[in-house]
Amino acid sequence: MNTLDVQKYGATEKKILIVDDYESERLLMVDTLTRAGYMQITQAENGFEAIGRFQGGGYDLVISDVMMPGMGGLELLKRIRKIDPITPVILITAHPETEVAVSAIKTGAVDFLPKPFKIEDLLFKVNIYLRERKILEEGPADRNIDFQEKLSELSRQSYIYDSIENSAGHNEEIFQKIVDLSLRVVDGSSCAILLVDREEGQFYPQIVKGEDEGVYRSVVIPQLRNLYEDVLTSGEAVMVHSDRHPLISPSVICAPLMIRNMNFGILVVRKKMNGSVFSDKDFHYIVSLTKRASLNLENKVLYESLYSSVVDTLKSLVASVQVRDHYTEEHSTRVMTLALRIGEKAGCSEEELECLKISAMLHDVGKIAIPDSILLKPDRLTFEEFTVIKTHPLIGENILKPISLFDRERKIIQHHHERWDGKGYPGGLSGKDIPFLSRILAVADSFDAMTNNRPYRNALSPEIALEELKKNRYTQFDGDVVDLFLPLFEKGNS
Numbered sequence: 001m002n003t004l005d006v007q008k009y010g011a012t013e014k015k016i017l018i019v020d021d022y023e024s025e026r027l028l029m030v031d032t033l034t035r036a037g038y039m040q041i042t043q044a045e046n047g048f049e050a051i052g053r054f055q056g057g058g059y060d061l062v063i064s065d066v067m068m069p070g071m072g073g074l075e076l077l078k079r080i081r082k083i084d085p086i087t088p089v090i091l092i093t094a095h096p097e098t099e100v101a102v103s104a105i106k107t108g109a110v111d112f113l114p115k116p117f118k119i120e121d122l123l124f125k126v127n128i129y130l131r132e133r134k135i136l137e138e139g140p141a142d143r144n145i146d147f148q149e150k151l152s153e154l155s156r157q158s159y160i161y162d163s164i165e166n167s168a169g170h171n172e173e174i175f176q177k178i179v180d181l182s183l184r185v186v187d188g189s190s191c192a193i194l195l196v197d198r199e200e201g202q203f204y205p206q207i208v209k210g211e212d213e214g215v216y217r218s219v220v221i222p223q224l225r226n227l228y229e230d231v232l233t234s235g236e237a238v239m240v241h242s243d244r245h246p247l248i249s250p251s252v253i254c255a256p257l258m259i260r261n262m263n264f265g266i267l268v269v270r271k272k273m274n275g276s277v278f279s280d281k282d283f284h285y286i287v288s289l290t291k292r293a294s295l296n297l298e299n300k301v302l303y304e305s306l307y308s309s310v311v312d313t314l315k316s317l318v319a320s321v322q323v324r325d326h327y328t329e330e331h332s333t334r335v336m337t338l339a340l341r342i343g344e345k346a347g348c349s350e351e352e353l354e355c356l357k358i359s360a361m362l363h364d365v366g367k368i369a370i371p372d373s374i375l376l377k378p379d380r381l382t383f384e385e386f387t388v389i390k391t392h393p394l395i396g397e398n399i400l401k402p403i404s405l406f407d408r409e410r411k412i413i414q415h416h417h418e419r420w421d422g423k424g425y426p427g428g429l430s431g432k433d434i435p436f437l438s439r440i441l442a443v444a445d446s447f448d449a450m451t452n453n454r455p456y457r458n459a460l461s462p463e464i465a466l467e468e469l470k471k472n473r474y475t476q477f478d479g480d481v482v483d484l485f486l487p488l489f490e491k492g493n494s
């Protein structure tokens with residue numbers, strides 16, 4: 001949601017109270033909310049101060065830390081509820097799943113932000129609750145009865161957001177999750193995500209789930225096609241109740257899926273399990289869900305495109321070293337393959353393997369700063385020249401420093417020449433103080449260097465290189481990593 005959206009529902013007049021004993025946390029929240037257009041923010045250091053301010057009146061939302069000296073967040077929540085049963089209170093807590101959460105929900109906290117939280121999550125929740133509050137205020141006079149129902153609705157919404165937020169992996173998996181959630185949230189009997197091919201004007205089922213899968217797989221009936229096209233063109237969700245066609249009866253909700261304001265598909269959910277028609281609330285859930293999903297997919301796409309463009313830039317840096325030293329890029333690719341094989345045997349997670357892949361590809365990027373006279377020298381290096389070569393892990397680390405996406409990789413690269421016995425460089429780290437992935441990289445790197453021609457010596461055979469690795473278990477290398485590596489080259493494995 002951008003500032004414009006926020007202004008639409010009068011953010012500038014909303015009064016927010018932020019309660020936290022850490023000034024830096026408070027200021028971070030104030031800064032975020034101010035940038036989003038919220039202008040009336042008050043701060044309090046603890047529950048006592050907060051309650052005093054709250055009694056002053058007129059707050060639309062309270063965000064409070066749970067653990068605070070004096071009066072904590074839970075006691076504050078209780079007292080706020082006595083004064084005012086509907087003002088949304090968001091609690092920030094390190095353990096949202098514990099008993100604290102249960103008693104807070106009973107007392108009427110509308111939501112939690114787990115610590116540490118993402119700024120965009122804070123903003124998202126604030127926007128949602130202030131909107132909900134507006135609806136509440138405009139709603140029926142008996143606000144207290146409605147309040148309980150609203151609470152359960154809000155927690156359901158919150159569940160939707162958190163579930164989508166936690167969907168990782170490929171788009172296919174995210175789509176699957178969206179479909180599952182849609183069915184669960186509105187009790188639908190079938191749900192599908194259809195992607196659109198604008199050139200051909202066709203809808204293709206991407207995910208289909210539920211009792212009438214065939215409906216979405218066969219040719220789209222004209223009534224549904226019109227509905228799909230309306231949703232696509234208008235970008236607005238639609239709910240239709242009709243008994244006229246068995247594929248619509250008794251009701252269908254159809255909502256657009258968007259990335260960067262472009263509709264790329266639609267979500268269709270049909271027929272409530274109990275045979276009744278979808279309610280306005282169901283419609284509202286599906287709209288929230290698809291909006292959130294679109295946002296999540298958009299972030300993912302943005303992240304992936306940013307990520308791959310940064311990787312490409314760094315690869316071209318490695319390639320520029322290769323122009324001078326033909327060894328480097330091919331070496332990097334081979335080291336990557338070897339390192340990944342060790343990583344898989346070591347049971348590394350997907351994330352660790354990804355990190356290992358990038359680190360291996362870029363491990364010698366720092367050689368860009370080593371002069372030709374040293375990098376390409378056909379003879380053995382002098383002590384001084386070797387000192388210069390030894391700077392490349394730190395230079396590599398420095399090149400990656402400005403890119404926060406590569407925080408983990410740069411540590412791995414920095415330490416790929418450390419030795420188990422502490423005699424390596426640049427840190428002189430030893431044993432398990434050396435990052436595990438750096439220890440893997442060291443074995444893969446050394447094996448590949450030994451088995452290929454270098455300006456100053458010819459390649460060793462793989463057998464001799466393996467012997468070298470064995471000889472240096474727990475002196476140069478992590479012996480466990482060597483033990484994982486050796487079987488890769490036993491007969492039939494290489």
Ligand SMILES: [Fe+2]
Pocket residue numbers: 363364392416417445
């Ligand atoms: Fe290196």
